[in-house]
Each structure stands twice: as C-alpha cells, then as structure tokens.
Amino acid sequence: MIKTDVVVIGAGPVGLFAVHQLGIIGLKTEVVDNLDKIGGQCIELYPDKPIYDIPAIPECTGKSLTDSLLEQIKPFKTNFHLNERVQEVSKEKNSWKITTSRNKIFIAPNIIIAGGVGSFEPRKFQIKEVEKFENNGIFYSIKDKNYFKNKKVCIFGGGDSALDWAIELSKFAEVILVHRRNEFRGAEHSAQIVRKLEKEGKIKIKTPFQIQSIEGQDKIAAIIIKSDDGKTENIATDCVLGFFGLIMKLGPIVEWGLNLDKKTIPVNTENFQTNKEGIFAIGDICTYPGKLKLILSGFHEGALAARACFKLARPNEKYRFEFTTTSKSVQERLGVKKSD
Numbered sequence: 001m002i003k004t005d006v007v008v009i010g011a012g013p014v015g016l017f018a019v020h021q022l023g024i025i026g027l028k029t030e031v032v033d034n035l036d037k038i039g040g041q042c043i044e045l046y047p048d049k050p051i052y053d054i055p056a057i058p059e060c061t062g063k064s065l066t067d068s069l070l071e072q073i074k075p076f077k078t079n080f081h082l083n084e085r086v087q088e089v090s091k092e093k094n095s096w097k098i099t100t101s102r103n104k105i106f107i108a109p110n111i112i113i114a115g116g117v118g119s120f121e122p123r124k125f126q127i128k129e130v131e132k133f134e135n136n137g138i139f140y141s142i143k144d145k146n147y148f149k150n151k152k153v154c155i156f157g158g159g160d161s162a163l164d165w166a167i168e169l170s171k172f173a174e175v176i177l178v179h180r181r182n183e184f185r186g187a188e189h190s191a192q193i194v195r196k197l198e199k200e201g202k203i204k205i206k207t208p209f210q211i212q213s214i215e216g217q218d219k220i221a222a223i224i225i226k227s228d229d230g231k232t233e234n235i236a237t238d239c240v241l242g243f244f245g246l247i248m249k250l251g252p253i254v255e256w257g258l259n260l261d262k263k264t265i266p267v268n269t270e271n272f273q274t275n276k277e278g279i280f281a282i283g284d285i286c287t288y289p290g291k292l293k294l295i296l297s298g299f300h301e302g303a304l305a306a307r308a309c310f311k312l313a314r315p316n317e318k319y320r321f322e323f324t325t326t327s328k329s330v331q332e333r334l335g336v337k338k339s340d
C-alpha cells in the first residue's frame with residue numbers, strides 16, 4: 001500500500017504539469033497511467049507533429065513537449081506506475097483508496113484525474129480463447145524486446161508499429177508479418193524496408209490474411225490464418241503480436257460516483273474539484289462553461305487544483321502564495337543551486 005499526498009491519474013501533458021505544481025508547493029505525488037509510456041495523446045497520437053501554441057515555446061513536437069515536461073519535474077523524483085489502469089476509487093476514512101488493474105493500492109487525501117479522453121487501450125484479437133494467452137504468448141505492446149530473442153514471432157497489423165517492430169525484431173527473431181490487406185498503411189519508407197527484408201529472406205510476409213484461431217494448451221503452439229478467399233495456413237509460432245491501434249475508453253472512471261456530462265467531468269472552476277471533495281479533474285476530461293481542450297488550459301487547471309490539494313493534504317498548515325523567482329523553499333524543492 002502506497003500513502004501519498006496526491007494520486008494523479010494520467011501521465012499526459014496536463015498530468016505532468018500538475019506534478020510540477022504539486023511538487024513546488026511540497027506535495028508528494030504518484031502518477032498512474034494505463035499506457036506503457038509517458039505523454040498521453042502527445043506521445044501516442046502525434047509524437048512528431050509540431051505544436052505552435054504552448055506559451056513561450058514557438059514550436060515543439062508532442063515528444064519534445066513531453067521530454068521538457070519530464071525534465072521540469074525531475075527534481076521531484078516522482079514515481080510513475082505505467083501499464084496500470086486505475087480501476088476503483090473508494091472512500092477510506094478521510095482519504096481515498098485507489099486500486100489499479102494490477103491490484104496496487106494507494107491511499108491519498110487527493111486525486112487529480114487528468115485522464116484526457118479516457119484510457120487508451122489496444123484493439124485486441126476478436127477470436128475465441130484469446131484472453132487465455134494474453135501476456136503468455138499474445139502481446140499488444142513490447143516492454144522488453146529481448147524476450148523475443150531467437151523466438152518465432154507472428155506480427156499482425158499494417159501500421160507503423162507493426163512495420164517498425166517487424167524490422168527491429170527481425171534482427172534476432174524469426175518474424176512473420178501478417179496483414180489483412182496487401183498494402184501497408186505505415187510509413188512508405190518502413191514498408192520498403194520490410195519488402196527488402198522479405199527479399200533477403202529475413203522476414204516472411206503473409207497478406208491478405210487474418211487470424212482465425214490459436215492452437216495450444218498452456219502456451220501457443222500454432223496459429224491458423226485465413227485469407228479472404230477462404231484459404232487457410234497453419235503456422236507454428238512462439239508468440240503473436242497484435243498492433244491494431246488504440247481505442248479510447250472512458251473506462252472505470254464512470255463508476256466512481258462522479259457527475260458526468262457526456263464523456264467529461266463537470267468541475268468547479270475555482271479549484272477544479274468535482275462533485276466529490278478531494279477529487280479534482282483537469283485537462284481534456286473536465287468540463288465547465290467556456291472550456292477549451294488545449295494543453296495550455298490544462299496547465300492552468302492543474303495549478304489551481306494543486307493549491308486546493310494542499311488544504312486537504314496539510315490541514316494544519318496555511319498555504320502561502322509564493323513566486324518561484326523569489327521563494328527559497330520552492331527553489332530548494334527544485335534543487336536550484338544559489339550563486340552568490
């Protein structure tokens with residue numbers, strides 16, 4: 001069980017800046033995100049696209065913005081719990097009990113929901129008994145590529161992830177790339193490399209095929225793939241990787257007793273609190289009159305929510321407004337070295 005001042009749900013840009021605002025006022029934060037990486041939509045949907053409306057940064061990309069936000073919160077040594085969805089939120093005396101999909105439990109007086117459009121989840125294979133093999137031969141993301149060394153791996157998909165991983169894993173695994181169309185939709189350059197590797201005998205390509213079934217008891221022995229004209233093939237394999245893109249689901253947030261307005265959470269704009277004391281919502285997931293779904297709005301919302309968290313985390317202390325330029329305690333927290 002982890003006790004902390006604030007649990008931030010969502011490691012998108014808004015959750016990251018909230019960590020900064022909480023850190024400079026001396027609050028300890030733990031961050032949980034369902035994805036295997038930090039950065040939310042910026043990393044998952046547009047890492048290389050330019051953004052032109054972050055204050056004082058004329059141009060950055062989704063990736064460089066995420067990197068800068070992470071650099072800015074480095075002094076706070078925040079723990080990130082990735083690949084974990086916050087599943088349940090319940091009251092525990094004067095605090096909140098937060099339980100994740102991996103049964104990790106946090107106890108905190110404050111929760112900041114920076115959940116964007118909900119949790120991103122991989123689109124999965126729609127065949128019988130597939131759950132039985134999930135993370136035991138069937139994967140939708142790669143945490144450690146070494147796991148696939150010298151294995152026979154079937155990769156499904158035609159987008160960038162499928163192509164990039166086919167190229168990467170072909171360096172040390174036997175790769176079969178399966179796609180339901182003859183054309184790939186990933187970057188042309190990657191598609192060309194894949195075709196070249198096929199000619200060199202380093203990758204096998206099966207198109208247009210889709211998965212029909214999986215064979216095996218405790219582990220995968222083989223898969224059967226089927227083409228549009230009904231032709232089937234049995235392929236002995238150790239692992240199956242599915243890269244079919246992500247779906248966004250509001251997910252378990254709807255079950256936490258919060259007021260909802262369509263797929264967003266109404267908040268009080270004084271402190272971004274929801275209808276539950278100690279639960280705040282910021283960024284794309286919150287709504288109020290005039291809400292703009294922009295990163296810069298989320299930064300402001302996080303700043304106000306952080307100050308409200310202070311009251312519940314330190315009920316016997318008075319919050320003092322301070323500028324980072326002149327506050328000694330803030331600068332100490334940031335690890336700023338004084339030059340006389």
Ligand SMILES: Cc1cc2nc3c(=O)[nH]c(=O)nc-3n(C[C@H](O)[C@H](O)[C@H](O)COP(=O)(O)OP(=O)(O)OC[C@H]3O[C@@H](n4cnc5c(N)ncnc54)[C@H](O)[C@@H]3O)c2cc1C
Pocket residue numbers: 009010011012013014015032033034035039040041042045046050051052053084085086087114115116117118119120250251252253282283284285293294295296298
């Ligand atoms: C193509 C594109 C271009 C854009 N360009 C701009 C732009 O130029 N300028 C601009 O200001 N904005 C832009 N936006 C919008 C901007 O990306 C969003 O406003 C911003 O990402 C919102 O940040 P967030 O932190 O609120 O949510 P998100 O970035 O959506 O992050 C939310 C995170 O919460 C996680 N999460 C949700 N529920 C749970 C749960 N139960 N448990 C664990 N984790 C959970 C998700 O996995 C996700 O990682 C663009 C968006 C897109 C799609």
